[in-house]
Amino acid sequence: MRVLITGGAGFIGSHLADRLLARGDEVYAIDNLSTGSLSNISHLEDHPRFHITIDTVQDQKVMKDLVSRCDVIYHLAAAVGVQYVIDNPLESLINNIRGTEIVLEQANAEKKKVILASSSEIYGKKNGKVPFREDDDRILGPTTVIRWSYSTSKAVDELLALAYWREKRLPTVIVRCFNVIGPRQTGRYGMVVPRFIKQALLNHPITIYGDGEQRRCFTDIDDALDGLIALAEHPGAVGEIFNLGSNFEISIRDLAHKIKTMTESSSPIKFIPYEEAFANGWYEDLHYRVPNLDKIKALVNYDPKFNLDATLRKIIAYHEA
Numbered sequence: 001m002r003v004l005i006t007g008g009a010g011f012i013g014s015h016l017a018d019r020l021l022a023r024g025d026e027v028y029a030i031d032n033l034s035t036g037s038l039s040n041i042s043h044l045e046d047h048p049r050f051h052i053t054i055d056t057v058q059d060q061k062v063m064k065d066l067v068s069r070c071d072v073i074y075h076l077a078a079a080v081g082v083q084y085v086i087d088n089p090l091e092s093l094i095n096n097i098r099g100t101e102i103v104l105e106q107a108n109a110e111k112k113k114v115i116l117a118s119s120s121e122i123y124g125k126k127n128g129k130v131p132f133r134e135d136d137d138r139i140l141g142p143t144t145v146i147r148w149s150y151s152t153s154k155a156v157d158e159l160l161a162l163a164y165w166r167e168k169r170l171p172t173v174i175v176r177c178f179n180v181i182g183p184r185q186t187g188r189y190g191m192v193v194p195r196f197i198k199q200a201l202l203n204h205p206i207t208i209y210g211d212g213e214q215r216r217c218f219t220d221i222d223d224a225l226d227g228l229i230a231l232a233e234h235p236g237a238v239g240e241i242f243n244l245g246s247n248f249e250i251s252i253r254d255l256a257h258k259i260k261t262m263t264e265s266s267s268p269i270k271f272i273p274y275e276e277a278f279a280n281g282w283y284e285d286l287h288y289r290v291p292n293l294d295k296i297k298a299l300v301n302y303d304p305k306f307n308l309d310a311t312l313r314k315i316i317a318y319h320e321a
Contacts, residue, residue: 178289
């Protein structure tokens with residue numbers, strides 16, 4: 001199998017490349033390194049079946065060539081991380097929407113299957129139904145709050161993918177990822193787990209935004225890859241949307257205490273009001289983000305194997321090294 005990974009030097013993309021190469025696939029990757037890093041793929045530099053292009057998916061000529069070489073496309077390239085989106089709102093919107101549009105255009109020219117990585121941010125605020133199910137309503141805040149631009153851009157991506165399937169029969173699969181974590185993920189763009197671990201290992205204050213009662217389900221990268229690849233290969237997934245996550249729910253406050261204990265850190269735990277952490281007022285937090293996994297379990301027998309402690313141990317060891 002010849003596979004194209006957009007965002008191939010990113011956290012998820014680099015791990016996906018490892019997994020696909022290990023089973024014998026030929027992997028082409030493209031990344032503009034806005035949030036990805038060459039260090040994530042440095043171990044693949046001399047691999048005979050790995051090919052990296054440093055460019056943007058908005059370059060239609062480059063994308064046409066890469067798509068022609070491959071059988072399936074994992075479209076992971078996007079602006080990621082709350083902090084990055086707040087700092088770069090225009091770039092984030094253009095990258096997410098125009099980038100996806102070009103990927104779908106080029107894929108449709110040759111009818112290559114596209115696996116679109118979407119986000120749990122799609123759901124927005126808690127809607128009274130818990131956990132979130134794929135057909136739930138979306139509840140978002142005002143457009144003056146920049147955070148909602150990410151959710152909106154990913155919704156446009158999903159609508160484009162569904163339209164290409166319905167009107168042009170381009171095989172597309174939409175996967176909404178819930179807080180995937182693992183080695184190589186950076187805390188630079190707002191990801192909470194690597195940020196907490198780095199603070200704890202340095203014995204710096206572990207900084208929680210708000211009251212810490214926000215609840216999340218964190219998903220081990222290996223579990224996420226199991227689900228992602230299974231959906232990519234199942235014909236019944238085409239034209240559908242799937243949550244991809246775990247059932248290991250925890251509050252951010254408890255996560256901070258857990259990481260402090262596991263790292264044997266002397267870090268104090270410090271609570272920072274949102275208005276201090278995001279002084280421009282362009283931020284609104286999501287207090288609940290937990291997936292219903294019935295749909296993905298029913299189709300591909302998805303069953304997350306790694307509990308949170310096991311995943312955190314892997315990430316801590318990575319940062320210590």
